[in-house]
Structure formats: C-alpha cells, structure tokens
Amino acid sequence: MKTRLRLALPKLDQIDRTTKVTFALFERGGRLLRSGEQALESLAQGTGADWVEVILHPDDAVVATVQVPPVRSSQREDAINACVEPLTLSNIEDLCIAYGPRGSEGGVDVAWVDRKAVLHVWQMLESLGLNVQRITPLAHALPQRDPDPGRQLTLPVDARWQTPLPDWSFARPKWRPHSPVRQWKSTLYWVAAAVLVWLAGLQLYANQLNREMEGLRDQAVREVQNAFPQMSVVIDPLRQAQNERDALLRATGTAVQSDFIPLGLDVAALLGPYDIQLEALRYQDQVLALELVENAGAGAAFETVRQTAEQQGLTLSRDEGTHNNIWRFSRNQVSEGAQR
Numbered sequence: 001m002k003t004r005l006r007l008a009l010p011k012l013d014q015i016d017r018t019t020k021v022t023f024a025l026f027e028r029g030g031r032l033l034r035s036g037e038q039a040l041e042s043l044a045q046g047t048g049a050d051w052v053e054v055i056l057h058p059d060d061a062v063v064a065t066v067q068v069p070p071v072r073s074s075q076r077e078d079a080i081n082a083c084v085e086p087l088t089l090s091n092i093e094d095l096c097i098a099y100g101p102r103g104s105e106g107g108v109d110v111a112w113v114d115r116k117a118v119l120h121v122w123q124m125l126e127s128l129g130l131n132v133q134r135i136t137p138l139a140h141a142l143p144q145r146d147p148d149p150g151r152q153l154t155l156p157v158d159a160r161w162q163t164p165l166p167d168w169s170f171a172r173p174k175w176r177p178h179s180p181v182r183q184w185k186s187t188l189y190w191v192a193a194a195v196l197v198w199l200a201g202l203q204l205y206a207n208q209l210n211r212e213m214e215g216l217r218d219q220a221v222r223e224v225q226n227a228f229p230q231m232s233v234v235i236d237p238l239r240q241a242q243n244e245r246d247a248l249l250r251a252t253g254t255a256v257q258s259d260f261i262p263l264g265l266d267v268a269a270l271l272g273p274y275d276i277q278l279e280a281l282r283y284q285d286q287v288l289a290l291e292l293v294e295n296a297g298a299g300a301a302f303e304t305v306r307q308t309a310e311q312q313g314l315t316l317s318r319d320e321g322t323h324n325n326i327w328r329f330s331r332n333q334v335s336e337g338a339q340r
Helices: 040-047 073-087 115-127 180-227 237-252 260-271 296-311 333-339
Strands: 003-008 020-027 032-039 051-055 062-067 095-099 107-114 132-136 278-284 287-292 314-318 326-331
Touching (some): 051 115, 062 073, 107 115, 180 237, 260 296, 260 314
Antiparallel strands (some): 003 020, 287 326
C-alpha cells in the first residue's frame, strides 16, 4: 500500500536529526493512518512512507505574486528572478526560488527561502531515508480563506492537513541533494538499461545467424537434390547425401585408390608445397592428367615432384616436346594392390 507522509517543520535553523516534528501519515486514498510527534531520525523507519511532503514554517518562506511578461519557457525563470530581486534584501544567488504557472493575466505565485538552510535540511531528510517530493510554504498548504494562515499545522489532524499541494515546490530536481541510495538506484537503472541493450543486440545477432544457417541449409538441400534428383524430400542434407553415396558405392562396387577422389586427394597433397598453377584437369582410365600453366617454376619442379610421388606409390610422367606442361599421375599397381 502506497503511503504519504506530511511533515510540519519547525524553523529550519532549529532542526537536527533529533528534532521532534509533527506528522500525519495517509494512505493513497487520503485516509489517516497515523499522526503524532516523533524524532526525525526514527521517523523513516517508524512510518515507512513512500512519499514525503514537507511543510515549511511560516517564518522561513516568503510568498508573493508577481507580474511576469509573456516570455518563452526557457526565459521564464530569469524573468521571475528579475521580478523577485527587488522584493528581497538577500542576494538572489543565496535563495531558492520556486514558482507556479503563469496566469491568464500574467500573475505568477512565487516563494523564496534561504538556500543554505533549506538544502541542509533536505539533505538531512534524504540521509535519514525520507523520500522528499514536496517542500511547500505553509501559505500554499492551507485551505483557501484559512482563518489562521500564520499558524503551522498542529495536532489533532484536521482539514488543514488534507489540503492538496500545488505541483510546484522547492523540491526541484536541480536542487535535489546527493543520496547514496538514489545514486545506487540510478546506477542499477543504467546497468539494467545496458543489459537490455546487450540482450537486444544478442537477439538481433542470433536472428542474423539463424537466417544465415537457414540460407546454408536451403543451399545444401538444393545441392543434394541436384546431385540426387530422385530424392524429393530432403530433411537432413548431409546424412541423406551420405546414404545416397553409400548406396551408389554398394551398387557399383567398392572404391579403390585409383579412383578419381582418392587419387586426386593424394596428388593435391603432393603438389601443395609447390608454386604450380592448374589450367585444366582430366581423369580417364585411372590416370589423372593435369594441364599446368606454363612457367619455369613448374618445369624445374618436375623431377623433384616425380621422386616424391614414387615414394608415395604414385607414378608421374609428362609429354615430351611442346606438351611437357601436361603431367599424368597414376597409382603404382604394386602400391594399389597392397592398399586393397
């Protein structure tokens, strides 16, 4: 249940943590829950209020109505300060000035209070755990035509305590004192916001990866269906392709080392260390013919490649004359028989 605590303060220069103040605790609907006098240092724990309204002593705040010309909202505060300055003996920088909206005829309700005194008390209340949301002069916390406008709120609680407060007060955000609890809350809010942004980014990245995976899967399905047209439905492209391959091998016989793929893999591994560029490739009758791009490096490497091929059970030959850039690889019959 949300609760609202209204405090009737003594004069600001008489307040410390042990000062007893008159208070009334209301529920959201306005029903009185508790009232009495209690020291400030125990008031926060004793009431647990969610919202605190502070009513200043009538001797602390000065209230007035000033005529303000129609200016832009960004200039209104400067205009009001200029109107208040002739009315006070204090330096304008030593005051906290609060004001309400401008009326249809240019009148603005204003109030001012000693800056150092009110901010000191506000800081103390915040440090005690009181969530101050309004700091209002007594004149704006009383019913209209109150018979005793100079008397602070007193017990027992009556209609004077129930007067709705104006939206404006001295509890302006720019004057709000530093509060460790509020600072931690703000930090937590920023951390929570950062986590939400990170999670949103992670979700976008996951969606992108999912789209890429779907694209790769669709491509794999198309490749498998192109390779095996008899396959009308592809659910697991890799496994189904392997099954079809195995079925073909069973139908045509077991693969041998002279087949294209085993021979091609061995030749690729053999030529890997050399700077040899391939122009064309043909496989026929268990012979893999490579047509190389003509360059001095390929010709010089031939003998070295041939000797290494023999060590790996391969035979390398080439045409003499103008076609010596065609290298032919085949499997040694002895080597192939041993590997079978």
